[in-house]
Amino acid sequence: MQRLKNKTCVVTGAARGIGRAIAARFHDEGAIVILTDIDAVSGAAAAAEIGCRFEPLDVREEGDWARLAGIVPVADVVVNNAGITGFEGGMVPHDPEHASLADWRAVHRVNLDGTFLGCRYAIGAMRGTGTGSILNISSRSGLVGIPGAAAYAASKAAIRNHSKTVALYCAQQGWQIRCNSIHPAAILTPMWEPMLGSGPGREARMQALVADTPLRRFGMPEEVAALAVTLASDEATYVTGTEIHVDGGLLAGSAASPG
Ligand SMILES: NC(=O)c1ccc[n+]([C@@H]2O[C@H](COP(=O)([O-])OP(=O)(O)OC[C@H]3O[C@@H](n4cnc5c(N)ncnc54)[C@H](O)[C@@H]3O)[C@@H](O)[C@H]2O)c1
Numbered sequence: 001m002q003r004l005k006n007k008t009c010v011v012t013g014a015a016r017g018i019g020r021a022i023a024a025r026f027h028d029e030g031a032i033v034i035l036t037d038i039d040a041v042s043g044a045a046a047a048a049e050i051g052c053r054f055e056p057l058d059v060r061e062e063g064d065w066a067r068l069a070g071i072v073p074v075a076d077v078v079v080n081n082a083g084i085t086g087f088e089g090g091m092v093p094h095d096p097e098h099a100s101l102a103d104w105r106a107v108h109r110v111n112l113d114g115t116f117l118g119c120r121y122a123i124g125a126m127r128g129t130g131t132g133s134i135l136n137i138s139s140r141s142g143l144v145g146i147p148g149a150a151a152y153a154a155s156k157a158a159i160r161n162h163s164k165t166v167a168l169y170c171a172q173q174g175w176q177i178r179c180n181s182i183h184p185a186a187i188l189t190p191m192w193e194p195m196l197g198s199g200p201g202r203e204a205r206m207q208a209l210v211a212d213t214p215l216r217r218f219g220m221p222e223e224v225a226a227l228a229v230t231l232a233s234d235e236a237t238y239v240t241g242t243e244i245h246v247d248g249g250l251l252a253g254s255a256a257s258p259g
Contacts, residue, residue: 003233005030008075010068010125012059012118013082015042017189018137021221022079022228024050029229034072037082059114065121074129077232078122080115080159081137085152087194096150104151111155112162119166123177130175133232136163137224140185140247160243167241178240180231185247186210188218214249 009026013019015037023035027050035050036057037043047054055071057064059082086094086107093099094107115136126132141149142156163181170177186192186209196205210217224246230236231244245251 001028002030003229003235004077006032007077007232008032008034008072009077009079009232010034010036010072010075010122011079011081012036012057012114013038014079015039015046017191018184018187018221018224019079019081020046020050021225022081023047023052025222025225025229026077026232027052029233031077031232034068034075036068059118060109062117065117069121069124073125075122075125075132076129077133077135078118078125079135079137079228079232080118080122081135082110082114083137083139083156084110085149085191085194087149091194094149094151095147099150107151108155108158111152112158115159115162119162119179123166123170126177127173127175130177132177133236134163134166134177134179135228135231136160136179136181138163138181138183138243140183140245140251142181143183143243143245143251163243164241171240176237178231178236180236180239180241181243182224182227182231183243183245183247183251184219184224185245185250186213186218187221187224187246189221192218210248212250213247214252217248219246219248 009031011023014023014035027033033052035047038058040056044054122134138159139156141153142160146153160181166179
């Protein structure tokens with residue numbers, strides 16, 4: 001259980017959900033975890049419970065990344081996990097016909113700009129040793145179109161592509177710095193709350209959301225964290241520029257499949 005022993009690992013958006021599960025599991029695996037989030041209250045509380053360090057970080061802000069580089073100049077693992085759907089404040093239109101430019105940009109600023117800045121920080125923090133693992137949390141929405149979440153899907157697709165660019169760039173420099181994207185689907189975290197709502201219809205809405213998932217259930221954040229450990233560890237030193245699904249089999253088939 002010490003697969004990340006003494007590795008310095010930065011995780012963004014880790015106050016809750018998938019990021020928190022990754023931070024907790026990395027800590028259990030012996031890593032020195034720097035848990036970061038825009039939400040300083042929840043982030044500090046999560047870090048205290050896990051027993052790791054907290055640093056406030058808004059992934060959209062270059063200045064925040066510069067501050068982090070000043071206090072954590074060397075890292076072995078960076079997980080660019082922070083992300084938003086655009087529905088955090090309520091169900092505004094996000095289809096390609098009605099989405100506003102402001103809402104489109106707001107999603108891209110967190111998901112895509114944040115990941116770009118996180119990768120840039122990671123390269124700077126790993127170039128000295130010439131080794132490291134960058135994990136970018138994309139989504140199954142980065143691999144298929146999502147009519148009602150255009151900005152989310154486009155930003156996640158761009159994260160997938162940028163991960164490959166980063167992987168190739170680092171290899172080109174002669175470094176053993178790896179970069180991979182993880183593509184979860186339907187992981188039960190607070191991100192789903194605006195869509196699930198409460199009341200008697202909640203259970204039916206949950207079942208409807210995973211009706212097309214072969215394993216017929218939501219995944220758990222810990223199931224994403226388990227994969228992140230492997231990709232972060234020295235067990236995956238020949239894995240770079242690739243993408244891995246954690247989706248209960250969703251992308252293995254097609255809705256058009258005959259039975
Ligand atoms: N839950 C799923 O089903 C699912 C599926 C596919 C991909 N993902 C991706 O996994 C990642 C984590 O999702 P989650 O479900 O745990 O979400 P979540 O909403 O539960 O947690 C997201 C965290 O990111 C933080 N955050 C938001 N904006 C930020 C910013 N500007 N800077 C720093 N932190 C910020 C929030 O404070 C929160 O702690 C996201 O990138 C998401 O797109 C989730």
